Amino acid sequence: MIASETPVLAVLCGDTRPPDMRAIEAEAVVRYTDAAGLADALSGADAFFVYDFLSTAVPGAWHAADRLRWLHIASAGVDPVLFPGLQESDVVLTNSRGVFDGAIAEYVLGVVLTFAKDFARSWDLQKQRQWKHRESERISGRRVLVVGTGPIGRSIARMLRAAGMSVAGVGRRPRAGDPDFGDVYASSELSRHLPGADYVVAVAPLTEQTKGMFDAEAFGVMKPGSRFVNVGRGELVVTSDLIGALRDGPLGGAALDVFDTEPLPAESPLWTMENVLISPHMSGDFVGWRNTLVEVFADNFRRWRAGEALRNVVDKQLGYVPSETLRQG
Amino acid sequence: MIASETPVLAVLCGDTRPPDMRAIEAEAVVRYTDAAGLADALSGADAFFVYDFLSTAVPGAWHAADRLRWLHIASAGVDPVLFPGLQESDVVLTNSRGVFDGAIAEYVLGVVLTFAKDFARSWDLQKQRQWKHRESERISGRRVLVVGTGPIGRSIARMLRAAGMSVAGVGRRPRAGDPDFGDVYASSELSRHLPGADYVVAVAPLTEQTKGMFDAEAFGVMKPGSRFVNVGRGELVVTSDLIGALRDGPLGGAALDVFDTEPLPAESPLWTMENVLISPHMSGDFVGWRNTLVEVFADNFRRWRAGEALRNVVDKQLGYVPSETLRQG
Structure with missing residues (x-):
């Protein structure tokens, strides 16, 4: 012009x-x-x-x-x-x-630590003035699969790796020796790599290929007690399948910042599930x-x-x- | 023998x-x-x-x-x-x-992120099924003073530095260029360095010299809105002065894993202060x-x-x- x-x-x-x-x-x-x-x-x-x-x-x-x-x-x-x-x-x-990269990476590390250190229960016990010692988990060495290898996924991988976790990625171009992800596996191989992860982080862009990729089949092969973190888009997930996997296993917990309907409707069972951490699409909004x-x-x-x-x-x-x-x- | x-x-x-x-x-x-x-x-x-x-x-x-x-x-x-x-x-x-080094370092990073990302409030809002977007803080570049440069303090410094924070230490032997702390300031100079810190972490051993070192005078010079984390011993702190600094400023919050009386008595005002995170002496107990x-x-x-x-x-x-x-x- x-x-x-x-x-x-x-x-x-x-x-x-x-x-x-x-x-x-x-x-x-x-x-x-x-x-x-x-x-x-x-x-x-x-x-x-x-x-x-x-x-x-x-x-x-x-x-x-x-x-x-x-x-x-x-x-x-x-x-x-x-x-x-x-x-x-x-x-x-x-x-x-x-x-949003850095803020979302901090958020993901924060929810991982919240699960490992049982902070939500500490907060509940505090309100009841209850002193109740528990043992907590280390995050060091725990395995994370970051599904989505764009700049936000990369920032998450870098942060979790710096905190001592063992990280791999899932993306379009499989490769080894990536400085942040280490190994990147092909998206088509996702189900082979889900069972080894203690934490699975969804941060893929929402496209026709990724829509609903986290469904009953995907959740079904995850490690018992593993946690699912969604900072991508709600539509990456079949929400009813996620609820089933949280209720009946194998999932041990989920931290969800995005939902297929936002604001999350008041009648969603996710609000009251004990092993779910909900935040209102704010993980990147510093x-x-x-x-x-x-x-x-x-x-x-x-x-x-x-x-x-x-x-x-x-x-x-x-x-x-x-x-x-x-x-x- | x-x-x-x-x-x-x-x-x-x-x-x-x-x-x-x-x-x-x-x-x-x-x-x-x-x-x-x-x-x-x-x-x-x-x-x-x-x-x-x-x-x-x-x-x-x-x-x-x-x-x-x-x-x-x-x-x-x-x-x-x-x-x-x-x-x-x-x-x-x-x-x-x-x-305990690694577990306590993870705990400290976890409470720092809990403050920065306002997780406790998210947890409260979730129980009320309330969708309420807020902006949150970055931890990147925020300044931390780790008071106590033994192995646990060092592990904390290393972890917070890896997560992008700006770290310094306070210990017996002042020095520059420490790989984990960067600068270590002399304990006698504590009050000169407290005002610059966004987070102050107490992890010194309890001795005659350190008992009650965090008193009204120390809290009084801290940065408005800064947070205090105690994973050392409760007796490092004059508890009534801490309560005053949380109630009337300048402190913005405190995460406390140790107390001068344990279990923390039910009548302690700390239990119900909104800006306080209490855990029952468990930060190292993985x-x-x-x-x-x-x-x-x-x-x-x-x-x-x-x-x-x-x-x-x-x-x-x-x-x-x-x-x-x-x-x-």
Whole structure:
């Protein structure tokens, strides 16, 4: 584009507008909108910032996107905007890779330690003023399978390895000697490697291939007493199968930050299961994350205006930023 | 001693006898006793295994120790047996250094993450089936002061550093460039370094010098919102001053595994303070710890029978195994 033209930017946000947009407002006509106004905002827009990254409103308003060239989403997972209309278009899709990695890795290590050290029970006993000594587990040497080897999975693997755990990955490209994962096994071999793991961490992108990959068959081969951690997407899991595996075995526990329906409905049996830790899709959302998300967008916006290559360009067929691209970046 | 003589070993234990003592029972006359029978058991005993390591019964029965040459305690802290009668005697004192290091380090990392990720509140909200998103803290780059640079403190420093935190130590010998602590500051300079720490971890041995070192003056200079973790001994802390600093500031929270009175009395206000995590002196007690404690004792027992140098000989004036000795070991 010619830099002297003022581009139109549509920003999908809920009640909370993105902070610190002044630099962008100086360079573009910015149309803030909620889901109801989205089609109007997209009509004539050159760029589109999906700040409300869990919104499902984009496909329904897509018909109005008559001159859109770039869509940026304020999340790592792009599944809410990965629909045929976008995939088949020339619109470039970028994501917010890197923002959440470290915080999610800390969260995963925290829930692993919460299980091993029985902290939830300590918290319950404290409320009853009960002094009840128990023995606790070591995490050192315990085996973790990280399913998903993108940047977040890598950050998790690095953190758990640093804390003394024995880590392997499951991903698209099997390989040995990875500095963070050690061995990476092929996704097609998942069921062979689940039985050896004390902890299984789901952090794969949600695609047609990964949807429902954690089902009764997968849970059925897991080690008795092992724990399942989901920081990817709720739809990676067949929730009724997870509940069955927690109730009847083999699972010893689950820490869940994401769910197939969010907020998790009040009637879900997961809320009251003793061996389940629930958090409301917040594992990556550290203090300052919203500002960081806008910084990542602003950096790409500057590149877009200058005609430079954008960062974090998503392969719209794969559904994520391929790691080959990352290595070049 | 002449190996053909059968030595007499007194073992102080409560309701639970040490496991796996068969190898030792084949080599010694073993007298298992509780506090009430301790004086009788010590009379004529050559060696003494204090398995009930929190018992306060040893000083009162010491008069009966008429031929004792060695006392081994099943803990890292030796304060329950460090009284003038033992200090002035020729009895060699050894401890169970090394058994608890890794488990306590994992516990400390776990409570740090519990604070940063607000897990206790997530657990409360879960019980109310409430979905309430919050932002959470990163631990990366946060500053920790580990007060106590023995093997447990070192293990904590190593673990927190591996998890991305910025660590320094406080100990007897100030130095720079320690592989685990980085900088170690002199204990006399504690108050200069407390204000910079986001987390302060107490893991010093309990001696005349360290008793009550965390008092109103020390808490008073800590950073507003900082957290205090005690995995050393309850008596390192003036409990009423800790309660004041939690109630009125500057402390943002405390994780306490040890207390000046154990079990913590039901009337203690600590039980119900929202920003306090209580566990019942269990941070080091991993599954299998009792067997490991007996293995450590059995190793020293074999050395003692063979006339070899014992491991983990405590300096009875200092009150711990000096690290100079450890480096030689």
